[in-house]
Every structure is written in structure tokens, then in C-alpha cells.
Amino acid sequence: MVSDQDIIKYYKELDRSLFMEVNKRYAGIDAAFSIGHGQTISQPSLVLKMTLMLGLHEDCRVLEIGTGSGYQTALLAKFASRVYTVERIEPLKEEAEERLGEMGFSNISFKLGDGSQGWKEEAPFDRIIVTAAARRIPKKLIEQLAPGGGMIIPVGGYSQRITIVSKDEENNINIREDIPVVFVKLIGDY
Numbered sequence: 001m002v003s004d005q006d007i008i009k010y011y012k013e014l015d016r017s018l019f020m021e022v023n024k025r026y027a028g029i030d031a032a033f034s035i036g037h038g039q040t041i042s043q044p045s046l047v048l049k050m051t052l053m054l055g056l057h058e059d060c061r062v063l064e065i066g067t068g069s070g071y072q073t074a075l076l077a078k079f080a081s082r083v084y085t086v087e088r089i090e091p092l093k094e095e096a097e098e099r100l101g102e103m104g105f106s107n108i109s110f111k112l113g114d115g116s117q118g119w120k121e122e123a124p125f126d127r128i129i130v131t132a133a134a135r136r137i138p139k140k141l142i143e144q145l146a147p148g149g150g151m152i153i154p155v156g157g158y159s160q161r162i163t164i165v166s167k168d169e170e171n172n173i174n175i176r177e178d179i180p181v182v183f184v185k186l187i188g189d190y
Helices: 004-013 044-054 071-079 090-102 139-143
Strands: 033-036 039-041 061-065 082-087 108-112 125-130 145-156 160-167 173-181
Touching (some): 004 044, 004 071, 044 071, 044 125, 044 145, 044 160, 071 082, 090 108, 139 145
Parallel strands (some): 061 082, 082 108, 125 145
Antiparallel strands (some): 033 039, 145 160, 160 173
8 A cells, every 4th residue: 555645745746837837826825726628727635635535556557537737647647556547628638648748657548538438448447536526426437446446536516525436345336425525527428
């Protein structure tokens, strides 16, 4: 298991301004900012909290839904063996892929598509993190979660909560809610 201290240390070292085209001078403020295309870079403390909630380990295969600027992706890729990230907006996907490549990450696979469908060809995943709010948890994401795996996903409409989904070794699903949040909507066929 990766220690919380290691994740927190890297989080503090990771320069958020590298993931922001505008408002760079506000990168140190714990708030969400627009990254264009109707999308946002989440507030740093929430990115950290969601990452810690995942319970990453060195052999983790992580599916990220909503690449955005790649800020969350960088945090995941530092501590997982492989990150598969899906973004539905092509310019964001291309910019994040270039940015993370320049940062030296070689353990990230990028896909342009509907995140609510996951990435069936690469499933199952040990961890899934969704960075957009779903009205309900997409069934295909639960199906792509490996036995013993976990998913973090904001769920709700106007009122959203971080939801933690775990799958035991017998494929039984446990769902519990955590903190209230505000995310952009998960767009997709689910």
C-alpha cells in the first residue's frame, strides 16, 4: 500500500500551475478554476482527498474518468503501476497527453470517449476514480471494477456527494456516501 504521507508529499511538490492555461497566479488557492470547454480543474484539497480515499498500491491499475487538465492523472500515475484515463473533449485529452508526456510519465494510456462506458478492453481495474458527477453510478463502471477493487465517484444532480463503491472478492457491491461536493456533470450514455 502506498502511504498517505508519500501521496501528501508529492501533492505538495506538484505545481498545479502547470495544469492551468489561465489563472496561473491563482494556482495555490484551494478552489476550482475553469480550464475551458465548460470544464474545471478541481480544488487541490479535493483532488488529494479523493486520491487518498482510493487506497492506491504500487501494482494498481487505475481507470480515471475525466482527464481534464491531467492534474489528478499526475497524482495517480506517480503511485499506480498504470493509469487509463478517458476524456470526452479532444483538445483537453491532447493537451493533457502532451503535458504529462513532457513531465516524464510513461505509465498513462489516454482514450477519447464516453467515460460512462469505462474502458472495457483494458478492464478489470483495481481502482476507478470519476471526476464528474453522475446522476447514478454507471453500471459499466461497476462491471469493470476488479474483485477487491474500489471506486470513488461524485453522485447526484443539484446535490452531489462523493460515493465510495467497493467490490469484495465474491463480487458483492458495497456503496456508501461521504462528503458533499460540486462537480461538472458526467456526460454519457448510462
